[in-house]
Amino acid sequence: MFNLHYRLERKTIGFLLAIIGVASIGGAVEIIPLFTIHQTVEDAPNMRVYTPLEIAGRNIYIREGCYACHSQMIRTLRDEVERYGPYSLAVESKYDHPMLWGSKRTGPDLARMGNKYSDEWHVRHLNNPRDVVPESVMPHYSWLGRTELRSEDLGRHMVALRRVGVPYTDDMIANARSDAYGQAAPDTPFAEGVTKRYGAATNVRAFDGKPGNLTELDALVAYLQILGKLTDAAHKPVAAAGG
């Protein structure tokens, strides 16, 4: 047995095939289960999609590197479930491309952050975290509220997301810009379009407290306020267990 390698490395083609065989085990173990992912991941029939404004917020979340300090993944551990809420399910990241589970927590987990705090808290906290949490070590993001949101490419983002499986309709993609504006401008005709296309449960508010101008802060707060709210699938196993 110990001489197998000794003999093998003298046969170039055989050795090459052996290397390919061994190296592909790691890939195969990760890739093959993906072929049956539609049967293995939980069902969430009423799961909603991210609105254009929330996609924009998600892109800002990625751009600013929030994932480096905040996870979006509640593990199956008692202390995490008691602190943050029901553990995360795979289906909750169904429309996340890329997923933002994260691997390190300098700040708290954000998987169930949606609607936990008020919009005003988020605005004040992002402007200067120490205004509301004196012991915080988070950097401030005060320019977000002064920076107008770039929305002209949102439709193209949605086309890309549709290509990887997010069920956006042509109507949603065609109205991406006006929906992004309308979600942060209640009482305008644009806001009605958001509710019509994305459902009555969609948050339509002036997230940064200033209706009329659409800033990066609007987008990021809209995204933070939907975290963990796309589906209530994660709450069901807990309810079934009587928790």
Next chain:
Amino acid sequence: MAVEERDPYTGHMTTGHEWNGIKELNTPVPRAVFFFLIVTALFSVGYWILMPAWPLGVTYTKGLLGIDQRNIVTESVKQAAVERGVWTSRIEAESFKDIQADPRLMERVRQTGRTLFGDNCAACHGSNARGGHGFPNLTTASWLWGGDPESIAETIRVGINSTHPQTRTSQMMAFGRDQMLKKDEVENVVNYVRSLSDPAVAKDVPAAKMEAGKAVFAANCVACHGDDAKGKTDLGGPDLTDRFWIYGGDAESITTTVWGGRQGQMPSWEGRLSPLDRKILALYLFDLRREQR
């Protein structure tokens, strides 16, 4: 091919290659490496048999031990609830008054309440519950919607201006921006409101202006803040005669409030915290205030 040759110094074989008189040793891999390779390989085989391991299309090998991390966490949360049941069952069943009369039970409430407050409430109200600009101080006697444990528990349940269908709703209107009051009327009423908690203000303001401010107050503000300006807890109108201010009590802050209005928001906690947790928090906050009085 290679010529068999043993190196006289190390006793190992050479590869039989030679470069300018330098020969290459063919030292065998130490036995310990093979030993640990075999041990770890056997360990992983045992692990595959006992634990969940290999994906099989739509399912996976479950392992002989039948371990499922989701069941473990559900069980451990349930187990913890049973262990706490000794005292939580009493909190669930007994009235606020009876719980407060039991010092040992209140000790539990203080310990658990501090953790619950830190995880859920401290972000806005501060880790010491003293609040901040826009977020009420919870250690004072000045409660917008009533400071008894029942009212606090209800506020936690439905929130204020929240998305809950039964939410408490309250709004300070934008009297200046929406042109309900003229600029001088705003100025007069601000002075009057300041004088309610700080009598020294009245000395610097002409009596006629103060009277005008009082008239504006009587015509516009009493519906929510009460005839005596001591607030109305059924409408969430703050007491204006005490020294506690949510948005600041100086002339500039009050002018901003009267001019642009205010509508604070507190989320509903019904979907997030159990009735037991909310009851503990209500007791904790009521107790916190009594402690600091």
